[in-house]
Amino acid sequence: EDEVVLVGRSNVGKTTLMREIVGKKYDVGSRPGVTLEPNRYEWNAEGFAVTDLPGFGFMSGVDEERREDIKDGIVGYLEDNADSILVAVHVIDASAFIEIADRWESRGEVPHDIDLHGFLVDIDVPVVVSANKTDKVDDRDATLDGIAERLGYPPPWKQWDDAIAPTCAKRGSTDALFGAIRTHLSSQGRDD
Ligand code: GDP
Numbered sequence: 001e002d003e004v005v006l007v008g009r010s011n012v013g014k015t016t017l018m019r020e021i022v023g024k025k026y027d028v029g030s031r032p033g034v035t036l037e038p039n040r041y042e043w044n045a046e047g048f049a050v051t052d053l054p055g056f057g058f059m060s061g062v063d064e065e066r067r068e069d070i071k072d073g074i075v076g077y078l079e080d081n082a083d084s085i086l087v088a089v090h091v092i093d094a095s096a097f098i099e100i101a102d103r104w105e106s107r108g109e110v111p112h113d114i115d116l117h118g119f120l121v122d123i124d125v126p127v128v129v130s131a132n133k134t135d136k137v138d139d140r141d142a143t144l145d146g147i148a149e150r151l152g153y154p155p156p157w158k159q160w161d162d163a164i165a166p167t168c169a170k171r172g173s174t175d176a177l178f179g180a181i182r183t184h185l186s187s188q189g190r191d192d
Contacts, residue, residue: 002084002190003040003049004181007074007120008091009112010055013132016169017091017177018052038077046185048086053077057112071112079123087184088120088127089177094166095136098146117151126188127163128180134166134173 006021008014022041039052056071078085092113104111120127129151137143144166145155153160162183165176 001049002086003051003081004043004046004087004089005051005053005078005081005085006089006091007053007078007116008055008130009057009093010059012055012091012093013167013169014052014055014091017089017130017132017167017174018050020169020172020174021050048190056116074116075119078120078125082123082125085125086188086190087181088125089130089181090117090120090127091130091132092147093133094131094143094147095133097131098143098150101150114150121152126184128177128184129164130167130169130177131164132167132169135168135171140166 004021006014006018018039018041022043037054040049041052042048043050053074054070056067056074059067062070078088090113097113101111101114117127117129129147131144131147134140141157144157144164148155148157148160148164151164153163157164161176162180165180167174167177
């Protein structure tokens with residue numbers, strides 16, 4: 001079945017965003033923030049499914065080995081379902097992304113988010129970055145430019161508005177994201 005997937009590190013606001021997309025019925029589960037299996041919901045308004053993939057990266061109470069298993073599971077799911085994934089929404093915390101990415105890069109490591117984003121591009125899944133928690137960002141354009149640059153989209157970010165969508169899931173600000181998703185759906189003939 002055709003689907004939109006949500007993927008991102010834990011605590012970026014993926015569950016909050018999922019609730020905005022599928023409505024209040026979305027059950028965050030008994031362990032908020034630690035979604036361990038893909039959760040699939042029908043997006044009735046659009047006629048396809050939305051799948052929330054587990055959050056990855058650091059989570060308190062989850063050990064390194066388990067974190068690696070989660071990441072492998074996400075990569076496997078995306079590879080196996082690449083043909084039926086209409087759009088991947090890559091959710092990031094816009095207020096923390098640059099600092100985390102630069103810290104990892106200064107240690108000579110590839111940040112999780114940059115790794116994941118490159119992987120989605122490599123498997124030809126259309127991807128929209130939901131740059132979330134914009135309410136916590138002071139200089140929005142500078143931050144979005146910095147994020148764009150690190151993900152391989154030369155600034156200014158505004159020329160990539162089908163790939164980078166600022167959101168504030170907590171306040172229900174998702175217009176830019178829905179607009180970007182629609183652009184991808186219509187380019188695949190799914191805008192009926
Ligand atoms: P998940 O682990 O990615 O599913 O993240 P959650 O949806 O559980 O959100 C993690 C935390 O971030 C919660 O405290 C949310 O209320 C908060 N959060 C989500 N979206 C936003 C946002 O747009 N702005 C701010 N400031 N906080 C947010």
